[in-house]
Amino acid sequence: MTGATVQVPATSAVEDAHGPIITVRDLSFRYPGAARDTLRNVTLDIPRGGFVAVVGDNGSGKTTLCKTFNGLVPHYWAGEFAGEVRVAGVDTFTSCVAELSATVGYVYQDFQNQLVRPTVLDEVSFAPVNFGLADHRERATEALETLGLMDLAEKFVWQLSGGQAHLVALAAVLAMRPQVLVVDEPVAELDPARAEMIYQRLAALNTEHGITVVTIEHHAEFIARYARSVLLMDDGAPTWHLPVAEAFARSQELEAHGIPAPQTVQAVRALGLGGAPRTVAAAAEELRRLVPAGSAPVGCAPAVAETGARPGTPGEPCAGDGRGEVGTAVVRARGVAHAYRSVSGQLEPVLRGIDLVLAAGERIALVGSNGSGKTTLLRMLAGLAVPREGRIVVDGLDTRSASPAVLADHVAYLLQHPQQMFLTDSVRSDVALFPSQRKRPGTTELVAQVLDRVRLTGLADRDGRTLSGGQQRRGTLAIGLAMRPRLLLLDEPTSSLDSASRDDVIGMLADLRAHIECAVIATHDMHLVAEWATRVLVLDRGRVLADGTPRQILSEAGVLARARLRPPQVTQIGQALGLEPVPLSVAELAALVRGEEA
Amino acid sequence: MARKHRDVLTVEWVKLELIRTAYASRGGLFARMDPRVVVLWYLVLAIVPWLTHNITVLALLFALGVVSVVLARVGPLVLGLFVIGLGFDIVYTAVASLFFGGGWETLAALGMLNLKLGAVSMFSMAAFVSLDPEKLSDALLAFRAPKLLAFGVSYGYRMLPILMEEFITVFDGHRLRSAPVERPGLFGWRVVVRVAKTAVRCFYPIFLNTAVNVRTTIEALETKGFTYGAPDARALRLGTLRVAGIDWAVCAATAVLLTGAVLAGQAWPMFR
Known part of the structure; x- marks a missing residue:
């Protein structure tokens, strides 16, 4: 990058008020060391003021294409670059990332890592300060106000919830007053209610401020409701770019590319x-x-x-109906209450007076908005923490008298982020860790069998972190199965998965019914609730708000509204x-x- | 042995204490000052104890250190570590000097060193507990430290709670998936060995996971113009720093107390 010699315009030049804001002509790009081009002969226009959803399979070049808009390709990711990309009239090849970033703002899929400063206000004014813009305070305030975030200005970034962190990342980008916003998979890490909010804000920025919005997205619901046009990428080249109504008329084509209608x-x-x-x-x-x-x-x-x-x-x-064959109790919880101590020293209650009996043969979905206590309850059931009050008995063992390691013979707890469960350098040894450490006979056969069941035998010698999202999820499932638990606890097993991998995981969970006596899944995914669960527990601010079959719960509008849940369409x-x-x-x-x- | 939820002396408590310390969330006198003045105040007080052998002066400086620690509202974790450290230091210097043929003479000499170290440590605690990452990075920038160092300091603070969280999660994963220790042995040495081994093993996944996450951070820094090098950026960042009345007051009080200590040292000198 040759940043030092380039001037950043204080207000981005509008050269052609009516033409497309981004034009791509005969663009090909190959990453250094790659065997083939990631982008192949791409020609397209992004209209000024448009709202474009970029769709396509994993590896179709969606993200690479979007990174050509702000110059990360080819200036940061140097590779073989041919063709031309113009953004607001500027040729990206002769410009630089910094200059282009004043025009094109980019919000990453893992937006948490995009926040680099300790406090929200500092984060939002960071870019304007770096560019030496004297009005950085006004810009930061304006961006925070646009997104309704002024209350958060003094907060530390690690105090933010997922939805707030995403909005802060967006505000930090808006502070540069960009003409184009690129947002990579906003829904992946957020619960549906918060994803909805992000999209409403994006729609407002698009219609009220005239900002061109480009999202990489595979949730058909959001595309259908918010986007104006759909760009389908296939194997490094656009197949078509059509208005949204025409795009959904071709739903079979979309389905073939992992976007079920x-x-x-x-x-x-x-x-x-x-x-x-x-x-x-x-x-x-x-x-x-x-x-x-x-x-x-x-x-x-x-x-x-x-x-x-x-x-x-x-x-x-x-x-959806009935609890089926309900057997003996696997979990009995009585009067469970818990609270966390916050940084300021106060006690913040997370669970209040939970009484539960979970029985063999049940498939339980634990739902509720962020902060309702789902993860805390799972951690208590796994014995990782004991409650301040009350008693939990899992498979006959009181969690107060048994250590987590002893409880692990009865309960398996699968974390929300699979990479935190890959403790060794291959999936196979991760799966084998529990049975081999505990000297279970027949570990080798068990591991081979489990890997086969989750279809990972071919990838078993790779580090789990190098696998795709869906494969990682199946890897953690294999780790859980090899523990042969009576009770399986899963935290958000379908979050940040594309539709195809998600259906795959749901299908696999359904197939595993026979192997696990009782399973509890904490989830925001109402499709998973509808298709998999026999019982739904709704948590709201630490209490059980409702307990029933999926059909009962999903038809109770009052319960759904209080717990910020949206039933499937x-x-x-x-x-x-x-x-x-x-x-x-x-x-x-x-x-x-x-x-x-x- | 029944497990019970505890609020102090747990990993969670250590995490909260580190966050409170790093982010100056307890407030205190020095937290309200201009960070540049705090750093200068610290530099002066960290050097002064080394310039004298007069025990009277050193004792008064030690007392000044205690006062600063109280005014800065240093938390129990850091303070506890300091007291334990100083205590062990005193015990082992005493044992060592008596064992290896030294007498009370040697002990007094080592005691003076402890007095100096104690005073300097307390000034360090008072200063750095009061500087949150943003202030510290601004102060470093103001003293023309390299931009990368100033940023690195604030980024390190930002990552601290996240890395601690990750460490706890991975450690728990190991705890659940390895076999429980059946016979703890004398003083539970097998448990200690297990914990030490696990702590080391935790670094493999944490390093790799962090490396994956940081890729986005580096790209984001590029788009935020961090490497852009606008000439006014430094001035803009430091534009909000102001030296106010409280800064002058603290400096004046410190100067008076230092002078007082030196004069007292001359009036009632005490050397070993």
Whole structure:
């Protein structure tokens, strides 16, 4: 980079008010040492004031493409660069990262690592100060005000929740008053309610401030509701760039690239209708014609519960209803209360008066907003901490009298971030760690069997950190299985996974039913709740707010609102249509609607 | 032995104490001062004890150190470590000097060294407990320390709680997945060996995980113009620093007390 000689314009030059803000012509790029080009002959325009969703498989070059916009490619990632990228009229090849960053702001997927200063205000004014802009205070204040973050200005960055940290990273970028914002997978690390908030802010920046927004995204729901155009990348080149309605009309193509159509579209398709409704309201409108007006709801699902048959997949026990065969108690918790001491010395309660019995044969989803005490409860069940008050008995062992290492023979706890579970230099030795340390007979066979079950045998000799997100998740699952626990605890097993890997993990969890007596998953993923759980525990500020089957919980609007949960779109459509009981999957919705038709 | 939740002398407590110390969250006199003045104040007081052998002066400086520690509201962890360290130092110098043929004479000489070290340590605690990372990095920048050093200091502070958290998580992972120690042995030596080994093993995943995470940080620094080198950046960053009344007052009080100590030393000199 040749930063020292380049002037950063105080206000970015607007040379052509109507043309595209970014033009890419015949761009090819190859990382140093790579065997083939990551970007191949890319030509595209990003319109000024647009809201573009970039989609495509892992490794299709989405992130590399976006890094050409602020010059990280080719100035930071030096490689073979051919073709031309112009941003607001400036040729990126002859410019530099610093200069381009005044025009293009970039928010990373792992935004936590993007925050480099101790306090929020310092972080937000850091870039303007580095560029020697005298009005850095005003810029920082303006950026914080735009995003409604003034209350956080004096906070330390490690005190922020995930959603707040993302907004601060965004504010730090806005302080440079960019014309383009690139946001890499905002939903990956955040719960749905917070992801929604980020998108609303991005939409406001786009419409009110005229900022061009480019997001890398694979959640069809968000693309459908917020983006104006969709750019599909395949193997390093754009397949097409179309307005969002036209893009969703090609839902099969999207599906082939790991973007399953939103449930609104799937529902309409399943009932043989055309069209691609992008919101729940629109989908409900389309489907209303099929539901005879005024007809009393037919008791389809209670019948389902009685016969044990799931609509659409006859013979399969339904995930949403009933607790199935409930066996002996695996966990008994009585009057459990806990509080953490904060930096200022106060006690901050996280769990209050929890009474629970978890039984063999149950698949339990633990839901609730961030800070509701889910992770603390899991840590208590694993015996990593003991509660201040109350008693927890796991598989007959009181957690106060047994050490965590002894409890580990009965409970396996899988952390939210898989990389923290890879303690050795290969997946195989990580899986073998527990059984071999405890000198279990047949460890080698057990490890081979478990690796086979999670389909990682071929990758078993690599360090877990070098695997993809979905593979890492399966690796941690293998670690848990090799511990042969009676109780399996999982913290957010589907967060930051793309749709395909997520479905893969959910499928694998379903397949493992036979091998684990009782499983508890803390999650924000309502699809996982609907498709996997037999029982849902809703935590709200440290208390159990509701406890029931997924169908009961997902149809209770009051509970959902208090716990900041959003049911899957298909359930929302069912509610909008007044279906009783609410559907949990597209197949159920279709069956309900058809049932009422007949 | 029933496990009970404890609030002090746990890993969690150590983490909180380190954060409170690093981020000056307890406030105190020096936390309200201009960081440049605090650093200068510290430099003076860290050098003065080395310039005299007069025990009267040193004792008064030691007392001044105690007062500064109280005014700076130094937390129990750092203070406890200091007291334990000083205590052990006194015990082992006594044992060593008596064992190896020294007499009370040697002990007095070593005692004076401890008095000096104690005073300097207390001034260091008072100063650095009162400087949060931003202030310290601004002060370093003001004294024309390299920009990278100033940034490195503040970044190190930012990473501290995160690394501690990561260490606890990985350590717990090892605890859960290795076999419990069946026979602790004399004084639980097997447990001690296990803990030491585990602590070392924790570094492998932590290093690699941190290396992965820091890649984004470096790119982000590039986009935030950290390497850009705008000529006014330093002036802008330091523009908010002001030397106010409290700074002058503390400097004046320190000067008076130092002079007083030296005069007292001349009036009632005490050498070994």
